[in-house]
Amino acid sequence: MGRGRSSGGDWGSVSGELDNIDLYSLRIDRSASLDDDHMSSSVLPDRSETHRRTSSTGGDRIPPQLPQVFDGGEALIDIAALHDAARITDWSSVLALSQSHPESAMYVGKEGWNALHHACDRRCPHVDVMDSLLTAYPEALVQTNDKGWTPLHRACRNKTSRDVVKLLLRKYPELGKRAATMRCNDGRSALHYALLYDAPDGVVDLLLQADPDAVLDEDRDHVTPLGCIWDKYANSFEGKRMLQILRPFDGEGWESGGNAENAEGGEISPRSDKEAAEKRVREVMEKDQPALKPLQNSWKKANTLLRAYFRFPPQEDKSDETSKPSPEPISRRKWRVFHATCAIKCHPKLLLMARALHPEEALEVDENDLFRADHHVKPFPNPQSNQLSNRTALHFAAMSPLSGREGRNVIKLLLKLNPLAARHVDGYGSLPLHLICQNVHKMQWADCGPKDIYEAYTEASSVRDGIGRTPLHCIAIYVSQNKHSSPARPSPLPTQTARGPVAGLALDESVVHNLAVANRIAASMPDDSGRLPLHYLAEKAEEWTPDVTSILTAHPAAAQTRAGPSTFNQLPLHMAASSPDARPSLIMNLVIANPRAASIMDGMGRLPLHLAVDSGRTMWDRGIDSIYSAYTPAISAPEESPRRWTVLHIAAASPSAGRDLIEHIIGLAENLASIPDGEGKYPLHLACATNKSWREGGVQAIFDADPSVGLLEDVNRLLPFHVAAIRSCANCEISPHGGDSNSHNESTNSTAEDDTFNNDLESLEVLFNLLTAQPSIVQL
Structure with missing residues (x-):
């Protein structure tokens, strides 16, 4: 240079x-x-x-x-x-x-x-x-x-x-x-x-x-940077005065249902007035007058920012010898600013400006034109994919993070401009109702727009998307992952759905409840994996909630229905028992809904009790106890698989299972410590192969249940003492990476060294106690 x-x-x-x-x-x-x-x-x-x-x-x-x-x-x-x-x-x-x-x-x-x-x-x-x-x-x-x-x-x-x-x-x-x-x-x-x-x-x-x-x-x-440009202008005195040209569009859509009193503009303008207003806005944006330049410049800059966000090149052709060409030719992608503003959270006046300048885009279909990875909703299409997105502006609004009244206003506006959009299936087989049911920002039935989309096309509640899911499936998947999930209901399964608060929402604002009530058939429809909506709630939810009650009430037989082979033909109880997040209220109520499920093995030959002990639980809680009480022989029943593990084998091999869980199992069936698995391994062998401590890890409880196992070999001719010694040697071979002096790696190395040191102590503790209890081990 x-x-x-x-x-x-x-x-x-x-x-x-x-x-x-x-x-x-x-x-x-x-x-x-x-x-x-x-x-x-x-x-x-x-x-x-x-x-x-x-x-x-x-x-x-x-x-x-x-x-x-x-x-x-x-x-x-x-x-x-x-x-x-x-x-x-x-x-x-x-x-x-x-x-x-x-x-x-x-x-x-x-x-x-x-x-x-x-x-x-x-x-x-x-x-x-x-x-x-x-x-x-x-x-x-x-x-x-x-x-x-x-x-x-x-x-x-x-x-x-x-x-x-x-x-x-x-x-x-x-x-x-x-x-x-x-x-x-x-x-x-x-x-x-x-x-x-x-x-x-x-x-x-x-x-x-x-x-x-x-x-x-x-x-x-x-x-946001977009707000630095548009919101700053729109909220200024000059901006508020100039944007009065958008007043005819305030509250548009409320006349087709909804509450017109909530419209910002008060009176609703007839269509002829809106056409005149559209023409007026276009004229203002095209006039070469100094007084109009701030509005025109703000719109131009906002449009440029949105184009960049959705991976379009700037509108202006500014030559730059080092600039990389766009990965996608402009001719193959059409920029629709109305679609873009519907897809994001932005100032209402920005969306109304896009609507006024390009109302025709509400009727147009996107074909992989907008794309980017979104963290909150279903990803926008991959531009390299041969599958077209085939989405309307309503689809994008359904996926938008804009929530509450403003989000609903956008949806009602789009339904007014294009009522048939609610029936339009995108390239992935999804209707707008499917997409809004996957959006964690729009979980309120009436206040965020799901009700409006449903009422525009009620048959959508039974339509399957590209992988066989109904909207009820979609909402069941996502409902347990957002802040509007219903609170715990530890009491037994009610016979009727109660109306009450749902994490700050009334039950009639729950999307799950309203879809289940509106179309009970959807609760009985399996998707391509064989799952019913109840399966997804059992698999992903934490607590028993009014939402789960609503789905089960709509189709009580769901508790007795197995999912497909991809989920090992599991019942809802199997799925809840397998989930480390499932709390006792969920498991207990599923047992009440189908007590026989506790005695039924899944496609892997495992009972719900096996799955519950293997789920990462640290102690015997009310959820595990309710499964055991429904079928007590499960405590001694081995898995119907080559390894033939009992629940004690599972607990012994689990790194998270501690003394409380292991002692409770032994207290119910002490002979389990004397039963080998399919490879001749006893629970003591499995416990010695983990990083469990002697007392708190439960190894002592297993040993005390049958000390003679300490002198028994497994299929590899190894005693429990040998297994513990091998584990101890393996721990010694694990050392943190060296050679990097930065603070992050020093901290990581220090943590790894501490973990290795603690594991060494636990291994030595197990070896010492086994040797103390049976000194003859060294002669075998």
């Missing part, structure tokens, strides 16, 4: 000044940032270790010691000279020092600022200076100060030139992309700052290419 390039100011040739720098007389000035986020310090600080942090997280990790720089045995410059030169904008010295003494770029001063922080904060206009700093110490890109700012944050905050930002992002692409994705202590990305402080042209485009997902990332105040 050429020397002396400048984007402004009286720079001249920096490289020509290198020989004239007086390194001894370099002024020391440790004042910090000069903007509103400044760090005040006019006194020479103590060079304590806390001033030399190089942590990439803004923490208190101390870096390796940095020595002073020497020449011929005499000190030439202080290690902080480069840092101080950047602080006082002495760019000639910065260039010279970063080339002659690159190690000094590692120095971190007060409050976590490095030289690159200061160069970006001081808006260094010289690309060759920044290039030299980056070359000296690339990791400075991802270092954060005490406020969580990276140099990229400071560059975007203080309007550093596009060329410098481009260098920060692309000289070291991996580090640059990482810096673009990092958030400061306020939760803001570099994109937040670039938009808030009007970064130079081209900077935002560079950031969008590096991290398009940042567009909808909320900061600590729940403001």
